[in-house]
Amino acid sequence: MDRNLEIDKIDLQILSLLMENASMPYTDIAKQISVSGGTVHVRMKKMEQLGIVKGFQLNIDYSKLGFDITSFIGIYLEKSSYYDQAAKDLLNIPEVVNVHYTTGNYSMFVKIVCRDTKHLREVLHDKIQKVYGIQRTETLISLEETVNRNIPLI
Numbered sequence: 178m179d180r181n182l183e184i185d186k187i188d189l190q191i192l193s194l195l196m197e198n199a200s201m202p203y204t205d206i207a208k209q210i211s212v213s214g215g216t217v218h219v220r221m222k223k224m225e226q227l228g229i230v231k232g233f234q235l236n237i238d239y240s241k242l243g244f245d246i247t248s249f250i251g252i253y254l255e256k257s258s259y260y261d262q263a264a265k266d267l268l269n270i271p272e273v274v275n276v277h278y279t280t281g282n283y284s285m286f287v288k289i290v291c292r293d294t295k296h297l298r299e300v301l302h303d304k305i306q307k308v309y310g311i312q313r314t315e316t317l318i319s320l321e322e323t324v325n326r327n328i329p330l331i
Contacts, residue, residue, distance in 0.1 A: 183227065187212060188220055189330045192230075196327040199233050236325070239290050246291040247322065250305060251283035251315040259310025260284065266308040272300045283315070 190210045194201055203217040224230045239247070254263060260278055267273045267287060275288035287305070291297040297316075306314060 184224070184229065186331070187216075188224060191217055191220055192224070193330050196330070244290045244292050246293060246297050247319040248289050248291065248297060249317045249319065250287040250289060250301070251317070252285040252287060252305075253282075253312045253314070254284035254310050255312045256310065257284060263308050263310045267305070270300065270304045272296075272304075 187210060191206055194206050194209060203221070204214045207214045207217045221230065252263070254260060263285065264276050264278070267276050267285075270289075272289045272291055273287055274290055277286045278284070279286045289297075289300060289305075291300055297318075301314065301316065305311065
């Protein structure tokens with residue numbers, strides 16, 4: 178059975194409200210959609226068990242904490258079969274915040290956050306380019322993030 182078939186309008190309303198404000202208390206969500214707080218809690222647990230909700234994150238402006246460089250790294254692997262191990266190795270690099278397995282020119286596309294260009298060079302040279310299976314990389318530096326949002330569910 179397709180897991181999405183177990184999701185109804187109430188679940189989508191709950192998710193939509195939390196996507197707008199992840200710190201919204203379940204009781205406030207319940208009031209807005211006319212259900213009990215217990216219903217919201219049970220449905221959230223269900224969506225966590227189904228893997229729809231994978232946890233909660235803070236959306237941090239890293240530049241205000243001294244991390245002024247966001248970069249995207251296109252990674253060429255020697256063989257596509259190296260992906261799983263390369264992804265595990267990249268997970269161990271704290272500056273790596275996203276890893277994607279891609280089609281097109283790159284085998285992988287990675288987002289990293291660094292303090293400055295010196296830090297970026299160190300991460301690239303001393304960490305990322307030493308990951309087994311990585312043949313070469315191409316780096317794109319983000320000048321500004323204009324949009325960072327979830328897709329509307331309802």
